[in-house]
Amino acid sequence: EVQLVESGGALVQRGGSLRLSCVVxxxxxxxxxxxxxRQAPGKGLEWVANIKEDGSEKYYVDSVKGRFTISRDNxxxxxxxxMNSLRDEDTAVYxxxxxxxxxxxxxxxxxxxxxxxxS
Amino acid sequence: SYVLTQPPSVSVAPGxxxxxxxxxxxxxKRSVHWYQLKPGQAPLLVVYDSTDRPxxxxxxxxxxNSGNTATLTISWVxxxxxxxxxxxxxxSNSDPYVFGSGTKVSVL
Numbered sequence: 474e475v476q477l478v479e480s481g482g483a484l485v486q487r488g489g490s491l492r493l494s495c496v497v498x499x500x501x502x503x504x505x506x507x508x509x510x511r512q513a514p515g516k517g518l519e520w521v522a523n524i525k526e527d528g529s530e531k532y533y534v535d536s537v538k539g540r541f542t543i544s545r546d547n548x549x550x551x552x553x554x555x556m557n558s559l560r561d562e563d564t565a566v567y568x569x570x571x572x573x574x575x576x577x578x579x580x581x582x583x584x585x586x587x588x589x590x591x592s
Numbered sequence: 593s594y595v596l597t598q599p600p601s602v603s604v605a606p607g608x609x610x611x612x613x614x615x616x617x618x619x620x621k622r623s624v625h626w627y628q629l630k631p632g633q634a635p636l637l638v639v640y641d642s643t644d645r646p647x648x649x650x651x652x653x654x655x656x657n658s659g660n661t662a663t664l665t666i667s668w669v670x671x672x673x674x675x676x677x678x679x680x681x682x683x684s685n686s687d688p689y690v691f692g693s694g695t696k697v698s699v700l
Contacts (some may be wrong), residue, residue, distance in 0.1 A: 477634070508689065518627070518635075518678050520689035521668065534687050561609040568635065577682035578625035579689065 475499040475547075475581045477569045482586030489559050495569030500581075502550045505580040506572035506581060508579060509543060509554050511565035511588075519565075522554065523572060536562075559590045594683045596692035603698045610666040612695045614679030617660060622681045624662040626655060629676040629694075638677075639664060666697070674699045 477584040493509070508523040522533045522543040531543050542555040552569055566587050568581040595616045604610040614624060626639040637646050639655035642662060652667045666673055679692040 512629075517694045518629075518680075518691040520687050520691070523688065532688065559605070570635075571641070576625070576640050577623060577688075578637060578640045578680060579627075579635075580640070582637075584632065584634045585655050 475571070477571065477581060477583035479567065479569050479583045479586040482567065484589045484591060485559055487559060487561060487592045489590075490555070490557045491588060492557065493556065493567055493588070494535045494555040494568075495583060497552070497569075497571070498515055498533050500571070502545075503547050506574055507545060507552045508570045508572055509552075510568045510570055510579065510582075511563075512568070512585075513565040514561070516565075521567070524552070556588070559588075561590050561592070564588060564590045593686035594690050596679055596681065596690060598677075598679060598692040598695045600693070601696045601698065603700055604666075604669045605700045606669055606671060607661065608669055610697055612664040612666075612667050612677050612679075612697065614662040614664070614692045615700075616662075616681065619660055619662050619681065620658045622657075624657050625680045626664045626681065627678045627680065628629070628673075630674075635678075669697075669699055671699050673697060676696055694695065 476498045479495045509521040525542045540558045544553045566585040568585045569583040571581040573580040624642045628636045638653045642657035643655045683690045
């Protein structure tokens with residue numbers, strides 16, 4: 474059974490930092506791109522970043538470029554999102570998701586972790 | 593960037609059919625994917641490549657795509673289908689995963 478479990482969400486002050494983690498199981502982690510997607514309160518889904526199987530390519534939505542860093546540890550079946558210089562608008566539930574690169578969709582997701590940025 | 597527009601809400605009685613639209617320029621030329629979101633649960637892919645269902649998704653969920661509109665159809669609606677539904681396409685010109693605005697399906 475494919476499982477993705479996020480952790481690390483918290484209440485953090487504006488300008489602060491946070492590191493999210495996602496541990497996966499039930500599939501070959503090294504065979505898949507991985508993504509982070511977020512949903513702000515009362516808003517829709519927004520793709521945040523993704524990373525290639527070996528970590529050699531990374532892409533970000535414009536609003537987080539230079540502030541967020543996606544990474545992975547294939548030995549630990551883990552995906553990470555380092556979030557710096559947090560803003561109020563980064564408040565959201567953050568989901569870890571597996572990229573189905575062939576079909577260009579996200580075929581498995583975690584339950585998400587809540588990040589709240591407060592002054 | 594590519595824009596996908598969905599109706600904010602759809603209401604349907606149990607046993608009836610719910611149709612959720614996703615409008616985008618020439619969307620019929622793209623693959624469209626649909627996700628179901630329920631509070632506290634992992635989002636679930638219910639239709640991919642416009643018309644295909646992942647393993648385990650009931651046949652009650654079906655998709656179509658033509659012209660400027662893609663549609664997710666839920667037949668024989670059940671109370672458990674109450675959720676938010678999002679369409680998504682791949683866009684090579686901007687952010688790779690572009691989501692629609694989302695539709696809340698309410699079962700009366």
